Amino acid sequence: MYELKFDPELCLHCTTQACLTRCQYMEIDGETAQKEILKIARGEDSFVLHECATCYACEEYCTFGNHPYYLIAEKQELLGLSPVPRPLIQRAVNLGIPFRGQPEIKEINGPVLNIAAFSELTYLIQGKLFDGVTPISTDERKMFHYFCQLMYLHYGRDSVIKERLPRIIETIAKHKPTEVVCFHDECYGAYTSYCKAHGIDVPFRPVHFYEYLYNRLVELKEMIRPVNLKVAYQRPCSSRLSPDKHLFVGRIFDLIGAESVKREFVDENALCCAGAIEGQKREGSRKGAAMQQQKNVEDMKRAGAEVCVFNCPACFQTLGGTVARNGIKPVHMSDLCRLAIGEIPAGWR
């Protein structure tokens, strides 16, 4: 079985305890933070395990790369303290079961784009930006063979990831990719962060979607016309697993002439879409999630955003409607990039 590489010694010598002191959902001082994280590491109960919003942010806040969130999720399962009700766990675990036959493996021997469990969104990987990269997992019936499984962190079901992820990696590797562009940064985080933290071998080179988009835009620079839009970026929880790639958001915006508005909830202080919060067991979760979404959108409005840019389809689904009802146009990053090179994305008005 794969084991998390977590070193309590690093927490003992940490002077900031930023993993918990910077948490946006719990008020925790440094002393308590150290005490609680060490309790969790020892497998003891902690209020943190009960109150965690599962936003992944502590993975970014920890300056030692010690994976506090993976630890929390692992111990939630060990102690039977999942943050969500039992039927939601069962539903989620069932969701990732492929049920319509085996994947059709074609050897690509070149770069591939894995759209994972979002086959219905293939309209987001069309046009010149995606010339020369072969999509895999475009068949909705087979997409769960390509699903990185990391979402089970939200459910306190780390064991499902450990059980299924190696098979997913094996399936992708059978396509003989030279590199795998990950449409969703949760997949990228799975292969570069989670696998590394748990000693799971990844026999291909994952590429972050934004890094890919940025490089393609540079190649197509002659075609770029500034979009001249004021944009707010909805940072997904999964991007906390690859914070080194977050800089591509700003680089892309600069390249395509999108003005990133000055917000309070941005970059490391970003608020999650609250999709994972609304289904939690804690009292007031639904209402709290709605209030957080409104707070987030009000921040976008105050900053003068015309467009809210999404990466994660789940964030788009959770927050897109609220954003639109507040007069801000929700758009996926790839569509924004397509606009910049003169292509009209599906449904763009």
Place this chain on the structure above:
Amino acid sequence: MDSIYQSLAAIVDAEHVSDRPEELYIYSFDLGTAEPHRPDYVVSPETTVQVQEIVRLANRENIPVVPLGGGMSLAGLAVPLRGGILLDLKRMDRIIEVNEKARYAVLECGVSQGQLTSYLERHHPHLTHSEPGAPPAATIVGNVVIHGQGDLAHPYGFNSDMVNGLEVVLPTGEVCSFGSCAVGASWFTNHPMPDVGLFLGWCGTTGIITKLSIRLLPAKRIRGIGRFVVDDEGLVPEIFYKLTHTQMAEDIIAFSSAIPPFASKLQHFTVNIAADSEKELELKQEIIWDDTLGEYIKRGDGAYLGFTRSLERPQISKTSDYKKGGGFEYVGSIMPIEKYPECYRRGREISERHDIPYTVTGRCIGAAHSMMFAWTYAFNRADPKTIEGARNALHETDRLVLELGGVIWKPGTFGQKLVLERLDPNTRDLMKKIKGLLDPKGIMNPGNWEIP
């Protein structure tokens, strides 16, 4: 060319009558598992007068008449079991009147669910109707005739409870009207005229409804679907009860299915909520999810799955896509809500015995006065063995409905036979007398509700 064909052509014109084998073939089956039977003629009238003339002709010639709406019943109710004239009523598709203030619509019998929905959205956005889970081509009258229910069944009941009036061509050709329209008033109410009740639930064996007045209902500006899930089927009846007590929802459905896997062995609820303002919407959501279902969430027994604005209609018929071959048929029943757990468990057993992924659905009718519980069986249209398997499962389920103390909804001929065997003998005699009185030659949709 035979004389009946010529007579029909004289009534409707040659364009709208056919005895060509390829067209008779199309009308010989429905989308379920019923054995096909070809009609001898297909005719598509445009007016009530033409319907009268066709029925009189059929009486003279002693030939069966089978009325057909959208052909979506799945139970073989409009399959011409004894041949004869298949009366395709889709051309009678005028929306004659919509009364905004009194909230009703007068329609011809061929008006479809989708047609009325889009007409109301365009011209009367404050009004809606209770749309069933059938595809949009299903007709309003077809649904009413089988005592159908729609997505407003929880607050308002069966669609047949919303009838304000009827125009009916009797099997002998006379036209009768029922409700306030029968005394020359507008079509605004079915009450307080003496109860005749001879045409709903009879599957077209007592006459042909040519016009209908149906109640329309308030359409709120925001309509959406909230979702909830539990893993214990035993909780479903009390959740139905508590949700209906709030009087905050439009439609309340519970379902479980083997495919897609996320739904397997879990009971999902869809709760339609409507509001005219964000304030009203949040109030309703708070009462439903936080105050009413919050206890299940806190205990970890139930989970809130979010609220999606806009209605996706219809949904139930999507079951046909879950298995290769595109076929499905279901047994519907009207059941007490407390039977949900047993309906679910026994339904799964039947499905597993016949190697069919199980799909069950329960929709609240009224304030949980009853539910429509359906067991759906998918089959491959290209594989007779799977059709036979589904048919056997359907028959087994028909028996189960009666065993559990329910009533089979829109039964096919097999289910009708089971119902008639159990029917109060005096009621059966009365039905026989009524049928004999209205249809002395037995020409209307023979093979259905036949009492020896």
